[in-house]
Every structure is written in C-alpha cells, then in structure tokens.
Amino acid sequence: SAVISQKPSRDICQRGTSLTIQCQVDSQVTMMFWYRQQPGQSLTLIATANQGSEATYESGFVIDKFPISRPNLTFSTLTVSNMSPEDSSIYLCSAKTENYEQYFGPGTRLTVT
Amino acid sequence: GENVEQHPSTLSVQEGDSAVIKCTYSDSASNYFPWYKQELGKGPQLIIDIRSNVGEKKDQRIAVTLNKTAKHFSLHITETQPEDSAVYFCAARFNGLTFGKGTHLIIQP
Numbered sequence: 553s554a555v556i557s558q559k560p561s562r563d564i565c566q567r568g569t570s571l572t573i574q575c576q577v578d579s580q581v582t583m584m585f586w587y588r589q590q591p592g593q594s595l596t597l598i599a600t601a602n603q604g605s606e607a608t609y610e611s612g613f614v615i616d617k618f619p620i621s622r623p624n625l626t627f628s629t630l631t632v633s634n635m636s637p638e639d640s641s642i643y644l645c646s647a648k649t650e651n652y653e654q655y656f657g658p659g660t661r662l663t664v665t
Numbered sequence: 666g667e668n669v670e671q672h673p674s675t676l677s678v679q680e681g682d683s684a685v686i687k688c689t690y691s692d693s694a695s696n697y698f699p700w701y702k703q704e705l706g707k708g709p710q711l712i713i714d715i716r717s718n719v720g721e722k723k724d725q726r727i728a729v730t731l732n733k734t735a736k737h738f739s740l741h742i743t744e745t746q747p748e749d750s751a752v753y754f755c756a757a758r759f760n761g762l763t764f765g766k767g768t769h770l771i772i773q774p
Binding site: 595597652653657 | 697699
C-alpha cells in the first residue's frame with residue numbers, strides 16, 4: 553500500500569493569485585496523478601505527473617493553468633494559477649503502486665473568493 | 666475512451682441487510698476495477714479491487730464480482746453497519762482510472 557499526505561489541507565485564496573499543493577508518498581510508486589473533485593461529484597483526472605519530465609494533461613486542462621512538478625519518485629506539486637471562483641474544488645493527489653493498486657491523499661479543499 | 670456507469674446514485678438499507686452497487690464499463694481492454702469508499706471531508710479509500718483474470722473476490726463483509734462478457738462489476742456489502750455509510754465509487758482502468766458518479770449509501774439504524 554501507499555500512504556499519501558498533502559499540504560495544505562485547505563486554503564482560502566483571492567482571485568488572481570496562485571496556490572501550490574504538495575503531495576508526499578511514503579514509498580516509491582510507479583505513477584502519480586492529480587485529480588479534481590467538485591463537492592458532491594465524481595473525480596476528474598487533471599494530469600499524470602511524470603518524474604523528471606513534463607506532466608501529461610487530460611483534455612480541458614493545460615500546463616499554464618495547472619503546472620505540475622515531480623522531482624523524484626515520491627513527491628509532486630500542483631499549482632493552481634491565476635485562480636478564479638470556478639477553481640474552487642477539492643484537489644486530490646493519487647499514486648499507483650507496483651502491484652497496480654491506486655491510492656489517494658486526503659485532498660486539499662480550495663476556496664477562491 | 667472509457668465510460669463507467671454506476672447505479673444507484675443513492676441506496677438506503679436497514680442495518681444488517683445487504684447492499685449491492687453495480688457498474689458497467691465500455692472499454693473491453695480495461696483490466697483493473699477498484700472500489701473506493703469516501704467519507705465526508707476525506708479522500709477516497711481503496712476498499713477492494715478485482716483484476717480481469719478473476720471473477721470474484723471477497724474480503725470479510727465486502728465482495729466484488731466481475732462479468733467481463735457483459736462488462737459489468739458489482740460491490741456487495743453484507744451485514745451492513747452504520748460505519749458503512751459513505752459515498753462509494755467504482756472505477757475501471759486500462760491506462761488511467763475512469764470513475765463512476767458514485768453511490769451514496771445510507772445505513773438506516
């Protein structure tokens with residue numbers, strides 16, 4: 553298994569600013585991902601964080617808005633840039649282990665005012 | 666791409682009864698099917714999974730069945746308890762995970 557921690561757990565930000573969310577996994581994992589979850593809804597994949605190279609983004613998500621880093625096998629960051637109220641959501645870090653299981657962090661609850 | 670349908674959206678059962686949540690998927694290449702439990706304010710917790718070479722898997726009160734021909738899989742919870750109340754998500758994966766819309770399970774005391 554893998555235990556995933558995220559910082560911050562929640563934040564309230566002003567429109568036009570940026571927030572960087574950190575994700576730390578307690579063991580080496582093969583892949584790391586970032587998801588978004590609107591309250592009461594399902595999970596949507598933002599991007600796959602690739603170690604040492606550019607992230608792979610899903611349709612509707614772009615690097616300028618959601619820059620992602622993954623400097624090593626156990627750590628990744630997601631930045632939400634130039635925020636607007638529509639970016640208010642829960643952002644979840646996820647990791648896939650060598651035995652194919654996928655785990656999630658506790659999430660970062662973002663409110664943009 | 667993959668599409669996952671999940672039913673029902675809300676399920677209310679009496680404590681001690683069984684609960685069944687069903688999902689269908691569209692991509693026959695999907696080979697991994699996890700189930701997650703999400704409690705309010707928390708991240709999704711992996712509770713059980715099944716791979717495409719297995720038809721059924723059980724872990725105490727929880728079981729999952731997979732019918733590859735029909736492309737559907739189900740979560741079964743027996744002897745439900747109040748702490749089973751949560752939102753449950755199914756997912757299917759070939760490359761990346763695609764999630765169902767979730768089932769709000771309510772256990773009535």
